[in-house]
Amino acid sequence: MIASMALGTGTFGAMYICLYIFGYQLAGDLEDRRYEAYRSMPPAPSADLSGRMLSGVVLAGVTFILTILAGVYTGASFGLRGLMSIPIVLLAFVVTCVFWMIVAMPVILYAQNERVAEYAVPMIAIVGYIGTGLNGVNTELSPIDGEILTYLPNALPTRLIIYHLVPGGDWADIGVAPPALPTGPEYVALLVVYGLLALAVGTVLTTRVLYRREWWP
Amino acid sequence: MKQPCIEATDLEKSFDDELVLKGVNLSVRTGELLAVMGPNGVGKSVLFSCLAGSEIPTHGSITVLDEPATDRSVTTSFLLQDALCLERLTGQENIRFYSQLHPMFTDDWQEYVEVLGLVDDLDKRVEQYSGGMKRKLELTIALSIDVPIYLLDEPTAALDLTVIQEVHRLLREKQDEGKTIVISSHSPMDADIADRIAFVADGRVVAMGEPDELFDAVPPVLETTGTNADALTGMAVGGQLFPSDGGVRAFSPPDEPIPTADMEAVTRLDRPTYTDLFNYYTIDIRDINK
Numbered sequence: 001m002i003a004s005m006a007l008g009t010g011t012f013g014a015m016y017i018c019l020y021i022f023g024y025q026l027a028g029d030l031e032d033r034r035y036e037a038y039r040s041m042p043p044a045p046s047a048d049l050s051g052r053m054l055s056g057v058v059l060a061g062v063t064f065i066l067t068i069l070a071g072v073y074t075g076a077s078f079g080l081r082g083l084m085s086i087p088i089v090l091l092a093f094v095v096t097c098v099f100w101m102i103v104a105m106p107v108i109l110y111a112q113n114e115r116v117a118e119y120a121v122p123m124i125a126i127v128g129y130i131g132t133g134l135n136g137v138n139t140e141l142s143p144i145d146g147e148i149l150t151y152l153p154n155a156l157p158t159r160l161i162i163y164h165l166v167p168g169g170d171w172a173d174i175g176v177a178p179p180a181l182p183t184g185p186e187y188v189a190l191l192v193v194y195g196l197l198a199l200a201v202g203t204v205l206t207t208r209v210l211y212r213r214e215w216w217p
Numbered sequence: 218m219k220q221p222c223i224e225a226t227d228l229e230k231s232f233d234d235e236l237v238l239k240g241v242n243l244s245v246r247t248g249e250l251l252a253v254m255g256p257n258g259v260g261k262s263v264l265f266s267c268l269a270g271s272e273i274p275t276h277g278s279i280t281v282l283d284e285p286a287t288d289r290s291v292t293t294s295f296l297l298q299d300a301l302c303l304e305r306l307t308g309q310e311n312i313r314f315y316s317q318l319h320p321m322f323t324d325d326w327q328e329y330v331e332v333l334g335l336v337d338d339l340d341k342r343v344e345q346y347s348g349g350m351k352r353k354l355e356l357t358i359a360l361s362i363d364v365p366i367y368l369l370d371e372p373t374a375a376l377d378l379t380v381i382q383e384v385h386r387l388l389r390e391k392q393d394e395g396k397t398i399v400i401s402s403h404s405p406m407d408a409d410i411a412d413r414i415a416f417v418a419d420g421r422v423v424a425m426g427e428p429d430e431l432f433d434a435v436p437p438v439l440e441t442t443g444t445n446a447d448a449l450t451g452m453a454v455g456g457q458l459f460p461s462d463g464g465v466r467a468f469s470p471p472d473e474p475i476p477t478a479d480m481e482a483v484t485r486l487d488r489p490t491y492t493d494l495f496n497y498y499t500i501d502i503r504d505i506n507k
Binding site: 028032033034036037039040041042043212213 | 266269270271272273287290291293295297299300301303304318319320321368
């Protein structure tokens, strides 16, 4: 139970950091009119977006690892279900980060305000975490039906990560199931779709709105 | 005559429903130093943003070195007022950030921080900088980018006179290297180093030319004390007076002799100043010329 809770909290921390860091930095650049300068410079919009995302993923990664270490310290045990678990866990984590950074974008582009980025945007992570039963770790706590919960962009990667990093878990006992954990390839495919969708939205917003250029970066 | 490197034609730019630029036509010659002058809020900064490719015009066209302004990216360096520096970084970190961001960034920043007196402050966070220090850092960044065209929006604002002279020297050095420089300013000092001046008023370029041409077109300038302002109003073009040091000034109708009686307390000046030039071309020029 501690292991799944640690993973749920770690994913929440990653979401929070991504929303906060990405949103705050972007809002600061918009508020200070820095994009007027950036638009006159050579870097491609895709390079800007990639750099922001990379820094978000790195910081979120540090947060996630620290949470896992805290879990280990308090008695959680983790393991790999198999070799394929490594790329799937990494994919789930990166998609979580990318997706939630992109969620921050339209809010920031609309508000263009550092205070909104600092206080309001991270609230999205908190509402998402609590509303989905701690990112799908304890489905009974969520008002959303468990079957639907599994497909949500915060619960899906969290439950995938739990499946692959807590191999000996008694799911029903610890509240992760029902519904059944996402074990099939179709869930990984859905995760990839979420990631691609987020990247597409992020690319369009960066290129068209921030850099005011044509559709392609 | 040198070829133009920037051509703006019938340029209009609006934000929401407010038309800021109302049909600007501007031609910048290769290798010249052009000063764009005008009162606050007439659209100079918006014009510079359009020239830099940062804002897309609502109507009209801009070409920079024969390419649309928004297409190119390594031909201009754009100094935008209070927008370049990242406040939470130190001066040094800001320089490193832009050196990694712009492929044409050079090591010339080391000379510029020395000349502008910023060396001792490079390790401080920019949020601790005064307005003048921020402007020095922005200038350092903008001038360290090796490009053919520099678009500098109020490069000498908030700088003291000694530093302004150093900035002028740096701009002349750039010009000697064949660079084209466009600056916006309110300062007569900046007008003094310009090869040509463009006056912007009410979202348009209302006059443009070499300083001597522009001065020649200015009507005679009259000056009197503040207490004698009423006497000057009657003979001033458009009845328009301008404050000057300790008195008021006005433009005299060029072809009309001034009654001798009225001249007793009024001085007719031999040559208008840059301030006169600024007033003549930017304040109700159409009314004055009637």
